[in-house]
Amino acid sequence: xxxxxxxxxxxxxxxxxxxxxxxxxxxxxxxxxxxxxxxxxxxxxxxxxxxxxxxxxxxxxxxxxxxxxxxxxxxxxxxxxxxxxxxxxxxxxxxxxxxxxxxxxxxxxxxxxxxxxxxxxxxxxxxxxxxxxxxxxxxxxxxxxxxxxxxxxxxxxxxxxxxxxxxxxxxxxxxxxxxxxxxxxxxxxxxxxxxxxxxxxxxxxxxxxxxxxxxxxxxxxxxxxxxxxxxxxxxxxxxxxxxxxxxxxxxxxxxxxxxxxxxxxxxxxxxxxxxxxxxxxxxxxxxxxxxxxxxxxxxxxxxxxxxxxxxxxxxxxxxxxxxxxxxxxxxxxxxxxxxxxxxxxxxxxxxxxxxxxx
Amino acid sequence: xxxxxxxxxxxxxxxxxxxxxxxxxxxxxxxxxxxxxxxxxxxxxxxxxxxxxxxxxxxxxxxxxxxxxxxxxxxxxxxxxxxxxxxxxxxxxxxxxxxxxxxxxxxxxxxxxxxxxxxxxxxxxxxxxxxxxxxxxxxxxxxxxxxxxxxxxxxxxxxxxxxxxxxxxxxxxxxxxxxxxxxxxxxxxxxxxxxxxxxxxxxxxxxxxxxxxxxxxxxxxxxxxxxxxxxxxxxxxxxxxxxxxxxxxxxxxxxxxxxxxxxxxxxxxxxxxxxxxxxxxxxxxxxxxxxxxxxxxxxxxxxxxxxxxxxxxxxxxxxxxxxxxxxxxxxxxxxxxxxxxxxxxxxxxxxxxxxxxxxxxxxxxxxxxxxxx
Numbered sequence: 169x170x171x172x173x174x175x176x177x178x179x180x181x182x183x184x185x186x187x188x189x190x191x192x193x194x195x196x197x198x199x200x201x202x203x204x205x206x207x208x209x210x211x212x213x214x215x216x217x218x219x220x221x222x223x224x225x226x227x228x229x230x231x232x233x234x235x236x237x238x239x240x241x242x243x244x245x246x247x248x249x250x251x252x253x254x255x256x257x258x259x260x261x262x263x264x265x266x267x268x269x270x271x272x273x274x275x276x277x278x279x280x281x282x283x284x285x286x287x288x289x290x291x292x293x294x295x296x297x298x299x300x301x302x303x304x305x306x307x308x309x310x311x312x313x314x315x316x317x318x319x320x321x322x323x324x325x326x327x328x329x330x331x332x333x334x335x336x337x338x339x340x341x342x343x344x345x346x347x348x349x350x351x352x353x354x355x356x357x358x359x360x361x362x363x364x365x366x367x368x369x370x371x372x373x374x375x376x377x378x379x380x381x382x383x384x385x386x387x388x389x390x391x392x393x394x395x396x397x398x399x400x401x402x403x404x405x406x407x408x409x410x411x412x413x414x415x416x417x418x419x420x421x422x423x424x425x426x427x428x429x430x431x432x433x434x435x436x437x438x439x440x441x442x443x444x445x446x447x448x449x450x451x452x453x454x455x456x457x458x459x460x461x462x463x464x465x466x467x468x469x470x471x472x473x474x475x476x477x478x479x480x481x482x483x484x485x486x487x488x489x490x491x492x493x494x495x496x497x498x499x500x501x502x503x504x505x506x507x508x509x510x511x512x513x514x515x516x517x518x519x520x521x522x523x524x525x526x
Numbered sequence: 527x528x529x530x531x532x533x534x535x536x537x538x539x540x541x542x543x544x545x546x547x548x549x550x551x552x553x554x555x556x557x558x559x560x561x562x563x564x565x566x567x568x569x570x571x572x573x574x575x576x577x578x579x580x581x582x583x584x585x586x587x588x589x590x591x592x593x594x595x596x597x598x599x600x601x602x603x604x605x606x607x608x609x610x611x612x613x614x615x616x617x618x619x620x621x622x623x624x625x626x627x628x629x630x631x632x633x634x635x636x637x638x639x640x641x642x643x644x645x646x647x648x649x650x651x652x653x654x655x656x657x658x659x660x661x662x663x664x665x666x667x668x669x670x671x672x673x674x675x676x677x678x679x680x681x682x683x684x685x686x687x688x689x690x691x692x693x694x695x696x697x698x699x700x701x702x703x704x705x706x707x708x709x710x711x712x713x714x715x716x717x718x719x720x721x722x723x724x725x726x727x728x729x730x731x732x733x734x735x736x737x738x739x740x741x742x743x744x745x746x747x748x749x750x751x752x753x754x755x756x757x758x759x760x761x762x763x764x765x766x767x768x769x770x771x772x773x774x775x776x777x778x779x780x781x782x783x784x785x786x787x788x789x790x791x792x793x794x795x796x797x798x799x800x801x802x803x804x805x806x807x808x809x810x811x812x813x814x815x816x817x818x819x820x821x822x823x824x825x826x827x828x829x830x831x832x833x834x835x836x837x838x839x840x841x842x843x844x845x846x847x848x849x850x851x852x853x854x855x856x857x858x859x860x861x862x863x864x865x866x867x868x869x870x871x872x873x874x875x876x877x878x879x880x881x882x883x884x885x886x887x888x889x890x891x892x893x894x895x896x897x898x899x
Contacts (some may be wrong), residue, residue: 348676
């Protein structure tokens with residue numbers, strides 16, 4: 169990430185807690201043209217390859233949280249997304265399983281590998297959300313967990329002797345599962361997203377979408393988008409964080425047409441036209457999970473994994489985490505949080521800190 | 527002329543003709559979370575368009591809305607028989623985030639329970655009144671309770687509501703939007719729900735046994751139908767012409783069409799047969815003979831209860847408690863005269879009971895004295 173010179177921040181600005189747009193360089197670079205007469209090849213473009221090699225060696229973390237009422241297919245969807253059993257399904261028809269009385273947070277980590285690239289994937293499940301008769305403030309344990317991860321990272325960052333690579337347990341992406349009622353969002357959906365969209369990247373998905381016809385799907389999506397807009401809820405990709413025009417046009421299309429993705433998940437394969445596909449077999453037809461005419465699973469997968477994975481991490485680090493950090497430092501009067509940092513009293517962190525490099 | 531033939535075998539026909547003239551009325555309640563296809567199913571069952579004028583509120587509006595009771599009436603005529611059907615809806619059910627926040631005794635669905643009881647109460651008053659010629663039966667004869675196909679069985683809300691109403695109304699549990707499920711999932715869900723109903727001791731409407739003299743086919747069909755409870759239904763009022771042999775009512779998806787009236791696709795036919803074609807009358811009878819009588823007995827018993835209390839709680843008895851009437855006051859459309867007559871009746875009953883109490887107290891006090899002596 170390019171490190172530009174920071175704009176000077178006053179205390180007032182900091183206390184506003186508005187996440188700053190990425191700082192533009194104060195001294196613009198003079199464009200230098202390539203001398204066509206210069207023969208030869210420098211080799212700067214190999215930096216991409218070098219970065220790739222490094223990434224492959226170190227691997228990277230990705231933490232995804234799933235939130236929604238029980239039975240909406242959260243675990244199945246995550247397993248389908250990552251093509252492995254990364255989430256243990258809570259439902260097994262022959263086992264007795266009780267709905268937990270309060271929202272629990274269960275984080276399970278797996279290392280999956282593809283094309284030489286290792287990913288440490290952590291799936292954070294939230295059983296018990298929205299299942300009780302009284303669901304007042306059931307989002308609080310979730311908000312608490314997310315902030316705790318920010319706090320952990322902050323403590324590590326503020327250390328004198330820092331680890332070379334701070335383990336990143338922060339939630340990069342929160343998939344929120346909307347029940348396919350076909351009517352509107354439920355009051356609980358609104359409340360959850362209102363509280364959490366400022367703290368974590370929320371990607372709303374319409375679960376078990378094989379229960380809606382094409383018209384019903386499109387009508388429902390429109391209603392949901394409108395309701396979210398009216399209530400000031402910004403889901404990922406947030407408009408204010410589009411970096412440039414290219415991003416904006418690409419994201420606009422996704423925001424205004426595709427999202428929320430209407431998905432179907434499955435861990436069973438069936439034979440269709442000579443191919444084995446993931447799907448659901450009913451007496452009236454086979455629903456193919458990866459068929460774009462049937463549902464938008466492929467769109468969600470491409471979005472989360474193939475195009476926006478890195479961006480999800482960046483927005484989490486540069487925006488959500490920074491907001492948290494600024495608030496914590498502000499609350500502490502400009503001092504780093506907590507004591508016991510090797511038992512010494514540190515000089516106070518200046519009130520206008522530079523944005524931390526990645 | 528045959529001397530043996532008296533002729534009262536024609537009685538059922540006479541009854542039939544009278545009922546046809548009178549017409550039937552039936553009140554059906556539909557309850558369950560919003561978005562489970564309740565309205566579509568009602569329209570499908572009775573081939574009407576009861577919900578044309580319905581406005582679906584937005585989520586932010588539902589945040590503050592409380593549960594309401596809505597009644598819609600429709601007259602259906604078929605084969606010379608008129609049915610006056612009343613459908614009772616409960617919009618707002620299950621919407622509240624913070625249900626039971628202040629007290630577990632005031633859940634959001636209490637108005638539904640009260641509504642059912644109010645209909646009993648109204649009938650009780652009418653029945654005890656002087657003019658009984660034209661009693662309107664507004665009691666709820668059946669409650670179709672919709673269970674979500676997306677859950678893993680009954681949710682805590684379902685259990686709590688069903689326990690609150692199962693002794694007051696015939697419950698027929700139904701799985702809505704059943705086209706979300708594959709056949710194995712449907713079976714497993716039904717099994718789970720049946721187990722939960724048994725565990726929580728919730729009494730649903732029991733379809734009566736068929737007569738022993740029915741033929742085997744009928745018995746088998748009947749057994750199959752009973753096995754498919756809770757009914758997994760799909761509703762639709764749209765006709766799909768997908769190139770099949772004939773147009774069908776169904777839902778058209780890119781991967782196929784769900785046919786509402788296909789028994790391999792869903793239990794709609796079973797539900798319609800059992801609810802409308804064979805058990806409409808039985809539902810009314812059970813409501814009257816079992817549920818209403820239970821309510822009536824409880825009501826009148828609590829009136830008589832002060833005389834049967836034990837010594838320990840006798841101190842609580844005072845003029846105050848004796849005047850408590852379990853029948854809450856309802857603004858009636860009846861004439862003032864009728865109200866006054868009923869009040870007088872009740873007052874006379876109270877006086878009688880108080881006399882009985884006093885006598886008992888006296889005799890017990892005398893007994894004590896003799897014991898002490």
